[in-house]
Amino acid sequence: MDTPAPNPPAEPADAGEPACLLHLVCDACGYLDPDRGARDCPRCGAPSPDRT
Secondary structure, three states: OOOOOOOOOOOOOOOOOOOOOHHHEOOOOOOEOOOOOOOEOOOOOOEOOOOO
16 A cells, blocks of 8 residues: 555647637637638638737
8 A cells, every 4th residue: 555656647749629719710700710820811801809
């Protein structure tokens, strides 16, 4: 009973997409933009408030 507890598993470096993709949705038209670097919506041209 004097054995130490094992170390927890390491977190993977790339865990994939977050559960919520709301930050990628255009407020004006609802387009889901996979290009995170775009400053304007490719569908309607509205500026992205969090990427201006």
